[in-house]
Amino acid sequence: MEKRATIKDIANKAGVSSGTVHRALNGKPGVGEAVRTRILEVAKEFDYRPNYVASSLKRKALRVVAAFPGSNEQNRYYYSCVWQGYRAYMEEMHDYNLQVIELPYYGEVNGQGAELNAVLARYHNEIDGLITVGHLEDERGKQAIRHFSELGIPVMLVCDDIPESGRMGCVQANYDVTGRLVAELLSSQVPAGSSVLTCAGDVLITAHRCIVQGFENYLAENNIQLNTINVYGFLSEQDLAMRLREHLESNPDISAMYSVSARISVTMARVVKALGLNGRLRVIGSDLFDENVENMEAGILNNIIFKNPYKQAYTATKVLMDRLIKGIDPVRDVQYVESVLLFKSNLDMYL
Amino acid sequence: MEKRATIKDIANKAGVSSGTVHRALNGKPGVGEAVRTRILEVAKEFDYRPNYVASSLKRKALRVVAAFPGSNEQNRYYYSCVWQGYRAYMEEMHDYNLQVIELPYYGEVNGQGAELNAVLARYHNEIDGLITVGHLEDERGKQAIRHFSELGIPVMLVCDDIPESGRMGCVQANYDVTGRLVAELLSSQVPAGSSVLTCAGDVLITAHRCIVQGFENYLAENNIQLNTINVYGFLSEQDLAMRLREHLESNPDISAMYSVSARISVTMARVVKALGLNGRLRVIGSDLFDENVENMEAGILNNIIFKNPYKQAYTATKVLMDRLIKGIDPVRDVQYVESVLLFKSNLDMYL
DNA sequence: CTGAAAGCGCTTACAG
DNA sequence: CTGAAAGCGCTTACAG
Numbered sequence: 140m141e142k143r144a145t146i147k148d149i150a151n152k153a154g155v156s157s158g159t160v161h162r163a164l165n166g167k168p169g170v171g172e173a174v175r176t177r178i179l180e181v182a183k184e185f186d187y188r189p190n191y192v193a194s195s196l197k198r199k200a201l202r203v204v205a206a207f208p209g210s211n212e213q214n215r216y217y218y219s220c221v222w223q224g225y226r227a228y229m230e231e232m233h234d235y236n237l238q239v240i241e242l243p244y245y246g247e248v249n250g251q252g253a254e255l256n257a258v259l260a261r262y263h264n265e266i267d268g269l270i271t272v273g274h275l276e277d278e279r280g281k282q283a284i285r286h287f288s289e290l291g292i293p294v295m296l297v298c299d300d301i302p303e304s305g306r307m308g309c310v311q312a313n314y315d316v317t318g319r320l321v322a323e324l325l326s327s328q329v330p331a332g333s334s335v336l337t338c339a340g341d342v343l344i345t346a347h348r349c350i351v352q353g354f355e356n357y358l359a360e361n362n363i364q365l366n367t368i369n370v371y372g373f374l375s376e377q378d379l380a381m382r383l384r385e386h387l388e389s390n391p392d393i394s395a396m397y398s399v400s401a402r403i404s405v406t407m408a409r410v411v412k413a414l415g416l417n418g419r420l421r422v423i424g425s426d427l428f429d430e431n432v433e434n435m436e437a438g439i440l441n442n443i444i445f446k447n448p449y450k451q452a453y454t455a456t457k458v459l460m461d462r463l464i465k466g467i468d469p470v471r472d473v474q475y476v477e478s479v480l481l482f483k484s485n486l487d488m489y490l
Numbered sequence: 491m492e493k494r495a496t497i498k499d500i501a502n503k504a505g506v507s508s509g510t511v512h513r514a515l516n517g518k519p520g521v522g523e524a525v526r527t528r529i530l531e532v533a534k535e536f537d538y539r540p541n542y543v544a545s546s547l548k549r550k551a552l553r554v555v556a557a558f559p560g561s562n563e564q565n566r567y568y569y570s571c572v573w574q575g576y577r578a579y580m581e582e583m584h585d586y587n588l589q590v591i592e593l594p595y596y597g598e599v600n601g602q603g604a605e606l607n608a609v610l611a612r613y614h615n616e617i618d619g620l621i622t623v624g625h626l627e628d629e630r631g632k633q634a635i636r637h638f639s640e641l642g643i644p645v646m647l648v649c650d651d652i653p654e655s656g657r658m659g660c661v662q663a664n665y666d667v668t669g670r671l672v673a674e675l676l677s678s679q680v681p682a683g684s685s686v687l688t689c690a691g692d693v694l695i696t697a698h699r700c701i702v703q704g705f706e707n708y709l710a711e712n713n714i715q716l717n718t719i720n721v722y723g724f725l726s727e728q729d730l731a732m733r734l735r736e737h738l739e740s741n742p743d744i745s746a747m748y749s750v751s752a753r754i755s756v757t758m759a760r761v762v763k764a765l766g767l768n769g770r771l772r773v774i775g776s777d778l779f780d781e782n783v784e785n786m787e788a789g790i791l792n793n794i795i796f797k798n799p800y801k802q803a804y805t806a807t808k809v810l811m812d813r814l815i816k817g818i819d820p821v822r823d824v825q826y827v828e829s830v831l832l833f834k835s836n837l838d839m840y841l
Numbered sequence: 842c843t844g845a846a847a848g849c850g851c852t853t854a855c856a857g
Numbered sequence: 858c859t860g861a862a863a864g865c866g867c868t869t870a871c872a873g
Contacts, residue, residue, distance in 0.1 A: 145866055156844045161868065169842055192543045192585035193866035196849040234543035236849085319835035327679050327772070327792070357835060421678070441678070477839040480831060484670035484708060488828040496850055507860045512852065520858055544850035548865040587865085 144185035153181045164189070191235075191465050200238040201463050202262065203229075206254055206271040207297075207452075209243030216428030217401055217448050221297060224452030225270060232460055240266075252279030259286065266292055268463045270455055273299035273309060275345055295459040297451045299345060300473060307462065310455035312446040313475040314346050318353025318399075320480060321423055321444055325395045326363045328421050333394035334366040336386055338407050340399045341373040350399040366392070376406050383410045394420060397444070401426035404443075408434040427481070427489055435483055443481040445489060451476045495536035504532045515540070542586075542815050551589040552814050553613065554580075557605055557622040558648075558803075560594030567779030568752055568799050572648060575803030576621060583811055591617075603630030610637065617643055619814045621806055624650035624660060626696055646810040648802045650696060651824060658813065661806035663797040664826040665697050669704025669750075671831060672774055672795055676746045677714045679772050684745035685717040687737055689758050691750045692724040701750040717743070727757050734761045745771060748795070752777035755794075759785040778832070778840055786834055794832040796840060802827045 146164070150157040155174060163170045163178040164187075170178075181187075205225050208218045222243075229239055240258060244250030251274060259266065269287050273296040274280045281301055287294050288305030300309035325335055337354065340347030351369060358365055368386060372379035387393060387410065396411070398404040404424035408431075411422055423442045424431045434440040454476060461467040481489060497515070501508040506525060514521045514529040515538075521529075532538075556576050559569045573594075580590055591609060595601030602625060610617065620638050624647040625631045632655055638645050639656030651660035676686060688705065691698030702720060709716055719737060723730035738744060738761065747762070749755040755775035759782075762773055774793045775782045785791040805827060812818040832840060 147866075157867080158845080158869085159843060162843090165868095171842060174842085190585045190866055192587075193547055193849090194868070196544055196547065196851090196866080197868040198849085199869085234541045234850095236543075313839065316836050316839060320833055323833045323835045475839060477830075477836060479828075480833075482671055482674045482831075484674045485667050485828060488664065488667060488826060498850075508851080509853085509861080510859060513859090516852095522858060525858080541850055544865090545852070546865090547850080547867090548852040550853085585866095 143190070144182075144187045145190070146187075148185060149178060149181050149187060152185070153178050189465075195235040195464065198236065200236050201267045202238045202240065202265060203459070203463070204240045204242060204255075204258055204266055204269045204271075205229075205456075206242040206244060206251060206258075206269070208250070208272065209245050211245060217426060220448040221272070221452040224449035224454075225456045227449075228453045228456040228460065232464070235460075235464055249277075249279055251277055252281075252283040255280070255283035255287070259283075259290075264290055268292060268459050269294045270297070270452075270459050271295075272297055273301040273304070273306075275299055275301060276343065293459060293462050295455045297455045298448065302472075306472075308455075308458055308469045308472040308474065310451050310458065310474045310476060312346070312451065312478050314349030315353035315356070316475070317444055317446065317478040318350035318355075319357040320353075320478065321350075321397050322354040322357035322363070324442065324480060325397070325421055325423070326358065326361070326365060329365070329394035331364040332366075332392075334368055334390060334392045336383065336390075336393050336396040337367055337369045338379070338383065338396065338398035338400075338403045339369040339371050340403055342371055344373070344400075347373075347399045354397075368393070373400070373403065376402075379403065380406050380410050383407065384414065387414055387416065395422070396420060397423035398425045401428060401431070404434075404440070405430045408439045412437075412439050432486065432490070435481070435486055441482075443486075445479045445481050447476050447479060494541070495533075495538045496541070497538075499536060500529060500532050500538060503536070504529050540816075546586040546815065549587065551587050552618045553589045553591065553616060554810070554814070555591045555593060555606075555609055555617055555620045555622075556580075556807075557593040557595060557602060557609075557620070559601070559623065560596050562596060568777060571799040572623070572803040575800035575805075576807045578800075579804045579807040579811065583815070586811075586815055600628075600630055602628060603632075603634040606631070606634035606638070610634075610641075615641055619643060619810050620645045621648070621803075621810050622646075623648055624652040624655070624657075626650055626652060627694065644810060644813050646806045648806045649799065653823075657823075659806075659809055659820045659823040659825065661802050661809065661825045661827060663697070663802065663829050665700035666704035666707070667826070668795055668797065668829040669701040669706075670708040671704075671829065672701075672748050673705040673708035673714070675793065675831060676748070676772055676774070677709065677712070677716060680716070680745035682715040683717075683743070685719055685741060685743045687734065687741075687744050687747040688718060688720045689730070689734065689747065689749035689751075689754045690720040690722050691754055693722055695724070695751075698724070698750045705748075719744070724751070724754065727753075730754065731757050731761050734758065735765065738765055738767065746773070747771060748774035749776045752779060752782070755785075755791070756781045759790045763788075763790050783837065783841070786832070786837055792833075794837075796830045796832050798827050798830060 146157045146160045150160045160178050163175040207221050210219055242254040244254045284294055284304040294306040296306050296309040339351045342348055370382055398407045417439050422440050424440045425444050427445045431443055458469050497508045497511045501511045511529050514526040558572050559565050561570055593605040595605045635655040645657040647657050647660040690702050693699055721733055749758045768790050773791050775791045776795050778796045782794055809820050
């Protein structure tokens with residue numbers, strides 16, 4: 140409960156000015172080696188801890204860039220939650236003298252890289268941090284992220300990781316665990332020997348692939364006698380619906396279905412409804428958004444696996460700001476946010 | 491991206507000193523009615539927003555009291571998480587010029603009230619906020635909480651609520667939803683017509699009672715054909731174990747068990763193990779602590795229902811500090827933290 | 842390399 | 858009721 144030591148206390152004890160203490164503690168140039176050592180000694184002796192609230196007041200604003208996909212049809216739910224999570228944390232830090240630059244981007248693959256390069260050019264590299272999404276398939280986006288990292292600007296990624304980009308860290312769902320969780324639930328609900336139909340999305344998208352793998356690994360490792368039927372297909376809804384229909388009509392052993400991605404969940408639910416299979420099949424959708432919620436309430440979906448993009452972005456922003464404001468490096472570069480199994484009973488807690 | 495207006499800007503525009511602006515904006519005495527009105531007008535016009543980082547620097551420290559049960563055998567896991575959640579948030583707010591008083595208390599019922607009254611006497615009522623637990627059965631604790639509230643000190647409760655104490659708010663698990671969630675899971679796993687054995691705890695403890703009710707309400711509202719056998723008993727482990735044993739041995743219809751509280755989960759698991767029923771019964775424990783984790787890994791427990799005391803305390807502390815630092819009143823007085831169903835697959839995400 | 846001074850946006854104590 | 862001044866713990870720009 141004693142008063143914390145301040146820079147002034149250290150300056151007095153060490154017989155130097157507070158400006159010199161500041162330079163020494165923050166590793167700034169312009170302090171003699173002997174003086175710096177002495178100051179660090181005194182700081183240690185006093186158990187000095189900087190007051191970041193005070194330091195934020197006078198220093199120049201931290202310029203933080205946030206670049207996520209803007210809202211369009213495909214990603215309107217997922218990325219709007221990302222924006223919300225990011226903004227919620229920034230709002231909490233609002234008084235810490237920040238300047239935020241928000242870059243929603245659109246278009247297929249070029250959006251991210253183009254926006255990031257433009258902002259870099261405009262601000263003459265005077266940017267302190269970046270938070271964005273790791274799009275593994277977007278070469279220009281990757282390059283832009285690498286460019287930031289090479290300039291020494293800390294970059295945090297959400298949703299997907301690009302380790303080789305030099306980013307400081309990534310906060311994402313653990314897709315392997317997500318798949319295992321679905322497998323563990325379903326294997327406790329459906330009869331041994333029956334089949335599970337997986338709406339497996341796009342094998343080239345890491346998240347989709349890892350969920351399917353997690354699911355199958357769980358079955359294999361636990362000797363669960365379930366057959367899996369993986370139906371790939373992501374972009375063409377018509378095509379996917381048709382193939383799901385064929386499987387369901389020709390295979391009476393199918394006891395459950397799940398989907399690895401948000402948009403596919405809608406297609407899956409539509410097929411289940413059209414065939415009147417509600418209640419005869421366990422059906423697990425992916426992600427929390429209007430259509431899925433309606434389908435839960437209508438009894439078409441039994442569960443939703445919720446990857447919590449809000450929390451991912453909130454957490455990633457926190458990691459970034461801890462680094463920028465307090466100089467704290469993340470303990471692990473990859474941090475996982477739990478995916479949650481939603482039931483009808485607890486759905487309201489997450490809306 | 492424009493510069494935010496400051497108190498100085500308002501003072502200039504209104505033609506008064508910044509001290510007067512401060513008094514007017516914070517409802518302090520010593521400002522004429524006309525001047526105050528004018529200042530509020532200008533503040534609105536400028537869309538003024540106080541900088542709490544700056545204000546924390548010079549004002550006197552906020553004195554916050556935290557009173558939770560100290561660690562002893564019974565509650566070592568649950569309340570240590572409460573302390574951790576509270577401390578984690580306080581740590582984040584560390585630089586906001588706070589003075590914290592931590593009061594762990596012990597003993598059956600008198601601890602909380604005694605500690606709270608002692609601190610009130612010692613600090614001559616110069617306390618700005620209190621966070622503690624609502625012990626419904628502890629009359630002296632209730633009185634003490636009421637005393638704080640009547641002095642105008644904001645009080646936040648965790649774990650259990652005492653609405654009539656005048657507390658500002660409460661953050662707790664939603665026990666009704668928790669019970670429903672267990673019911674929804676089990677009813678998807680066990681055969682219709684079978685029985686569920688409930689380790690129902692103490693009917694006088696709100697949390698226990700509400701979980702059991704939530705469970706039964708779910709079954710009734712959804713026409714689930716499951717029989718429920720509620721076995722009460724909380725303090726005497728021997729007695730509870732014996733009665734559980736009797737039920738399990740005499741009733742072959744029992745297909746699942748769950749427990750409403752942490753300590754009972756251990757007894758329940760011991761009985762299941764002793765009778766060699768692992769894998770033949772669905773078993774759901776309560777709360778996350780060493781024994782339960784071991785029992786999950788050993789396959790004795792299938793699931794854990796996790797009430798997240800860390801998050802409860804973290805959230806409650808945040809609500810309290812938002813009020814004290816920023817003057818923000820909570821939107822709802824009761825806020826629920828989600829209970830999470832843990833599986834073997836996602837257990838690691840919560841450790 | 843080092844110091845003295847000013848100032849971030851607010852709060853407080855004092856003087857009138 | 859109101860103002861002028863000092864100061865919270867830092868950072869910055871300038872002078873030497």
